[in-house]
Amino acid sequence: MHTLAFQWRTYSEGMADPQNSVDEILSTVRGGARRVTVAKRTVAEVLVEASGHLTVDEVTLAVQDRRPDVSPSTVYRILEEFEELKIVVHTHLGQSAAVYHLSGAVHGHLTCEVCNYTMQIPAAHFDVLGKDLQKTYGFLLDRHHVAISGTCAHCQSVRRHNT
Amino acid sequence: MHTLAFQWRTYSEGMADPQNSVDEILSTVRGGARRVTVAKRTVAEVLVEASGHLTVDEVTLAVQDRRPDVSPSTVYRILEEFEELKIVVHTHLGQSAAVYHLSGAVHGHLTCEVCNYTMQIPAAHFDVLGKDLQKTYGFLLDRHHVAISGTCAHCQSVRRHNT
DNA sequence: TTAGATGCAAAGACTTTGCGCACTT
DNA sequence: AAGTGCGCAAAGTCTTTGCATCTAA
Numbered sequence: 576m577h578t579l580a581f582q583w584r585t586y587s588e589g590m591a592d593p594q595n596s597v598d599e600i601l602s603t604v605r606g607g608a609r610r611v612t613v614a615k616r617t618v619a620e621v622l623v624e625a626s627g628h629l630t631v632d633e634v635t636l637a638v639q640d641r642r643p644d645v646s647p648s649t650v651y652r653i654l655e656e657f658e659e660l661k662i663v664v665h666t667h668l669g670q671s672a673a674v675y676h677l678s679g680a681v682h683g684h685l686t687c688e689v690c691n692y693t694m695q696i697p698a699a700h701f702d703v704l705g706k707d708l709q710k711t712y713g714f715l716l717d718r719h720h721v722a723i724s725g726t727c728a729h730c731q732s733v734r735r736h737n738t
Numbered sequence: 739m740h741t742l743a744f745q746w747r748t749y750s751e752g753m754a755d756p757q758n759s760v761d762e763i764l765s766t767v768r769g770g771a772r773r774v775t776v777a778k779r780t781v782a783e784v785l786v787e788a789s790g791h792l793t794v795d796e797v798t799l800a801v802q803d804r805r806p807d808v809s810p811s812t813v814y815r816i817l818e819e820f821e822e823l824k825i826v827v828h829t830h831l832g833q834s835a836a837v838y839h840l841s842g843a844v845h846g847h848l849t850c851e852v853c854n855y856t857m858q859i860p861a862a863h864f865d866v867l868g869k870d871l872q873k874t875y876g877f878l879l880d881r882h883h884v885a886i887s888g889t890c891a892h893c894q895s896v897r898r899h900n901t
Numbered sequence: 902t903t904a905g906a907t908g909c910a911a912a913g914a915c916t917t918t919g920c921g922c923a924c925t926t
Numbered sequence: 927a928a929g930t931g932c933g934c935a936a937a938g939t940c941t942t943t944g945c946a947t948c949t950a951a
Contacts, residue, residue: 609930609931610929610930610931612930612931612932614931614932615931644932644933645932645933646932646933646934648932648933648934648935649931649932649933652931652932653931
């Protein structure tokens with residue numbers, strides 16, 4: 576997998592502001608009759624601060640950076656709980672591990688198959704497709720899980736230069 | 739995972755006929771300077787006969803049904819080779835294992851998150867989205883890897899009845 | 902003949918689970 | 927005090943790899 580120096584900017588114009596604060600997450604946890612723990616608070620902080628998507632491993636490393644005693648299995652369990660509570664969603668982007676992110680802000684993913692970078696885009700892009708699929712097949716598109724593979728502008732131009 | 743009695747029909751109207759015969763696959767293998775073996779022929783047969791997508795495990799079982807001596811690792815290697823040769827493509831649909839299918843016929847996937855059934859649909863549905871993404875983000879959509887999650891018509895009506 | 906393909910088994914990557922102690926409420 | 931949540935370690939699933947043997951060309 577490539578590491579990417581250049582980063583796409585996240586197109587957030589027109590997106591509702593997520594308002595995903597740590598406190599908000601934790602009160603959702605309380606509302607779900609679960610307990611608020613240090614590990615959960617730390618996972619919440621990591622998710623809020625990393626605006627993008629993270630693999631479980633990345634979440635774990637970031638959490639352990641602050642709380643070295645939190646185990647990977649706990650992170651798995653917390654993310655599973657957060658998903659039940661609709662705090663996060665996860666998607667399988669490339670071939671490998673699942674990526675998680677806060678559900679509030681996210682609409683769709685575009686993943687570049689060359690450099691592996693993923694950008695998030697507003698849901699509006701899927702309106703037409705969603706209506707089309709609904710009408711044609713009765714299929715109700717899940718906006719939280721839309722993940723499109725392809726080639727980003729940068730890698731397309733690199734390919735052109737090398738060919 | 740649920741097993742589904744009812745099956746969606748595959749919407750193939752308007753799709754170019756794949757012409758994916760076993761012979762065609764094997765000549766692609768020869769063209770790629772690879773050898774044609776019993777295992778490869780059997781994998782090719784399985785892929786041609788199963789018009790839909792299959793997990794590696796399903797391919798392996800179907801192959802072993804005819805050639806019990808073919809090992810799973812060989813199936814992985816053959817599918818990897820077939821993918822290099824553009825004979826098949828694979829996608830990660832749900833959470834679990836990758837699914838493979840012949841590249842000729844396939845355009846996009848709609849996977850139901852409830853019953854887990856996947857239907858294939860013509861590429862035309864992604865034309866508008868593809869142009870939009872190209873124009874807005876310079877992103878070139880990969881038609882072979884489009885996988886959309888959501889809820890199928892059947893499971894939507896079931897949910898309505900149960901709620 | 903001989904380089905590529907395979908079978909077997911082990912290793913790897915990612916994720917889940919059982920159990921007893923710790924911590925939240 | 928009561929019961930959820932956690933760390934640890936083991937197990938599970940899916941996939942890859944090393945190596946000796948076999949086989950297509």
